[in-house]
Amino acid sequence: MILIGNMEEFLRRAAKWLIEKKPIRDVRDWGIHFSLWPVHLTTACCGVEFAAVSDPKYDAERFGVLPFVGPRQTNFILIEGTLTRKMARAARLVYEQMPEPKFVIAMGACAIDGGIFWNSYNIVRAHEILPVEVFIPGCPPRPEAVIQAVMKLQKKIKRGDYYYGVERED
Amino acid sequence: MGLLTNLVDHLKAIGTGLKYLIPRRLTLMYPEYVEKLPEGYRGYLRYDNEKCIHCSLCARICPANAIKMYRGGDKKLRPGINYTRCIFCGFCADICPTGALEYTTIQDIAYEKLEDQVYPPEKFAKGVPQPVYPEKPIFIIAKVDEERGLKYDRV
Amino acid sequence: MELKERIETIVGSTGEVRIDRGNIVVEVKEPKKIIEIAKKLKAEGFDHVKSVSGVDYSDQGYFEIVYHVSSYSTPELAKAILVLKVKVPSDNPRSPSLIEIWPSVEMMERETYEMYGIIFEGHPELKRLFLPEEFEGVYPLRKSFKIKEEGIMA
């Protein structure tokens, strides 16, 4: 069992070393930036508009954004609107369950600063509990704005400007 | 008998699927084609420093308290907006008696930083934030179409 | 109005009946009597409750519980909204639950309990509905629970 444990550690390190090498890194970033799968976590009413993002008119699948079922298989949380205290716990849990590398976009005024619910006693701001990469203002934002955010995130990933396997500062 | 209608319904469903294999797409290819929203769409706000009469009605009606009045160097109140809260209801522009606040049709912007979304009066007056497109977009107008649902005509 | 008279006979001396903006308002004098009245109203054809609301008048020393009752099965009663009001003291808010008579109040009474701390006696599942655990014993819709407010100045 000890042997296996060491083996695992060794493999992990070897893999990490390998994927940070230049050409592999580029291939990796290219793959990831066209394969952002958001997890099915509808936190509030912006989910209505998020559904519209993947509907025939806007069709996020063009960008490789395919809403998928579980946290284990996905790499992208789109906070769809207000995070209530109960939901914030769930969102944090889902985030922790996801494999690295993972990304967060806060959609809607509510997710950023509470929006019209800013003085509610039951809400949490998304950036306080998760490392948000892109913010989308609006209540709810238009699907175009969500696509803009996804493109922004894609650009960021393509640059290699994200954490992977490194302990986050926050 | 029930079995037969069942079979017919199965075939009809598959047939409809096959019929739709001829592409009749509803998709708006967003970053290349951008929908020009109808006049009066309530998007990001334009603030005209000259027209403002410092009445602060906009801040008073703002349902999300996104608009705040800032006291400038000339001791006059001017509005600044915080897009992290703004819900784009357009009440501020509708109550503005002089048209200093107006809505534009811009609505597709994402920010990477939290601070960028706060617009104090000076920044607010400078202009409306502009979306970034990977290439020069073609603007279209969406129209209802009897055959395809929506069609997109070039402006 | 005929309906008003019918309800007046039902309520009798246990409450006051008046008409307010087209709705018939029944103010029940004592919380205990509400079950009796509700039973009679149910027999009359009022078969469901549209909303249960608490209103905090604690500056005057009481909470008001407001039931909006109407009917699905009787078309002429469906047009009417019957407002059933009962006052409970704010230091010991207790009122009998109407769940036996109108099962449709279940969730709404639970919510009123959660938000105002009004105890509905006889409710089988009187516990938190919407709020997380840390709100145990805190009743956010009471006027004494203050939330942030901002002025118009930055």
Added chain:
Amino acid sequence: MYDLINYLWETGLNLLFSPEIFEPLVFPGLIAAFSLLIVVIWLERKIAAIIQMRYGPYYISRHTEGALQLVADLLRFLFSEVIIPKSVDKIAYVLAPIILFAFTFLPIVVIPVSKDFAAIDHEYSLLIALALMTLYSSFLLIVSWASNNKFSFIGGLREGFLSLSYEIPLIISALSAAVLFDSFNLIEIVEKQAAMGWGIFYNPLAAIVFLVVIIYSTSRYPYEIAEAESEIVIGPFTEYTGILFGLGMGISYIKLYSMSLLYAVLFLGGWEPVVWPLNLHPVLPGIILFIKAFIIVAFSVFLRAVYPRYRIDQALRIAWWKLFTLAFLSLLFSYGIKIIEVMG
């Protein structure tokens, strides 16, 4: 020196083109299966997208309508962290999907590419293929058990139930083809079809049952029950991350592929007709076989856009009442044809 290279090259080529190597490795084995996997999942998404009036994968490679989408997804799975939850049986958790993947490949090896080209040319090759196909569900059970997750568990249970019910019509309908062509040897079956005509025309009942069983057993709509998304997340693979999940996603397509190959052999005349350029090398008729199998695969994935999914009890009822009865009837039908042949 030159001779040596030439010799090595020749033997190497011979070795590669010997059925024992070529079949499992190139066609219909690994390479063909992998490329089909990538194409088919893309095709599934694309077909669904077209029927749903949208584009589907596009921007990744605009000129090929986003055909590289699956490459990107695979890359992501490859480079994503593999999380092994604390609560699982580690060895089973890691090995089960890999073994499952390997075993899903096995039936492909039995399938002959052409008359003179088969890795295993056995008298009972049909039975071997069927037997290997039925291994699938038992390994899927291990996958679901190893995850220690309730949704996986329910998914595994569902797969168990379903496999019990689809295997019987599968075997009976395959048997009726065997009876029809009087052989268990896949090569002989195709040869007979070349002489008599395709199996689908002789015994359409068996062909229909077999087709439904393909859809049923590979978890395509409307029988996508073991992975029913809105009920049990993705069933057995709920806990899997990274490349292990990538394998899991591919497994049912590989199975679909192998069953479609078998279907093409049993009912669609296999690699026949062998016309001019194809008779130059024994491998080439495989192209026809592949095209036939691909049509079946494409039809199966097309159904995603047409159907919702059945409930498990309804699926079981269909399997035991309708499919079983029909399969049985098709067997009788085959015997009937045989008797007529003998009499006449």
Added chain:
Amino acid sequence: MSEEGYMLLQIGPQHPGSGHMRMLVKLDGDVIVDFIPDVGYVHRTVEKIAETKLYIQNIPLLEKPILNDSGNANLAYIIAVEKLLDVEPPPRAQYLRTIMAELSRIASHLYGIGILSILIGSSTGFMWAFGDREIFIHLMQMMSGARITYSYMVPGGVRRDLPDQFREEFRKAARYMRRRYKDYEKIIIKNPVTRARLEGVGVLSREKAIEWGTVGPNLRASGVAYDVRKVEPYAAYEDIDFEIAVREEGDCYARLLVRFQEIMESLKIIEQALEKIPNGKILAEKYEKMIQPRAKKLVEGTGRIKFPAIYVNLKPPKGEVFSRVESGKGEITVYLVSNGSPKPYRLRFVTPSFRNLLTFKNLIPGHRLADFPAIYGSLDYFPPGADR
């Protein structure tokens, strides 16, 4: 976690079939024996916040919980406020409100149909319904200037007049929808798999529906012909001739059919409204004359109105009102108590989803696990609406 052979399953809030809520499902084999909906994941305390906002500021606030049917949520609140303020909107505004409410209803029904389809596994149903919803959103966007949150109605009227091309656009949309219905019929409604999944599942009897206070299409699918538009006509419904879609079966399939039928009925209502709509002002005289003339000049010819400054200081007299509106998901009721100040003293906002919560809770036990998404979808239950 299993006790006495039962399995306790926690579904949600992160689950493809749960939406914004958590459900505790106790399973005996494949059959659900106990079902506890754990709501509150989207509880944003609308009623409390409403007490800190002006009457006009509550318009967008109350739209948020019923985001996919915000036209009707808007109407319910405005009717209550107008009753308090004792303002009567001009007839043209009433018709515009009716058109808005019906478009919103169609969008809401298409949303519900889409969600039901994806929950029973038909991704095409989802995509088609959402795609066609875009057409009605496009129409509403033309009318109100927003995609989802219209905030179209204000005390005393509406914010914009009908755009010029609206009639033509709507005529096309109605024709398109009627033709599309035939395809929907083939691929969703009469699809044998859909019928197998929905027929006879989640049967809500008439008695139980009344007892649990079910609302909306769910109630009408159980044979109760209750529709606020008929019982207590608001806006312009009095002048419009339409039928209530009622079915007797009470199962999931009946609920789906009622939704489709109501979409078709709504198209007829809008057609009638567009025919009968009178000319005139869109804002009540009382507020119209308070708008500053120079502000009026700014919006001349655009069909829009400017708000009078009084809107930031609406002080209704002391009193209380109750309003009800038939939204896409069912009856929305608003109970508004005013104490004479510019902010509501108490605003009780009972949404259809909140009232259907009891039905949802009681309807599930006894069904199979696979039926739970079907019932959930067929009730068109929208957690943000229930939680508020």
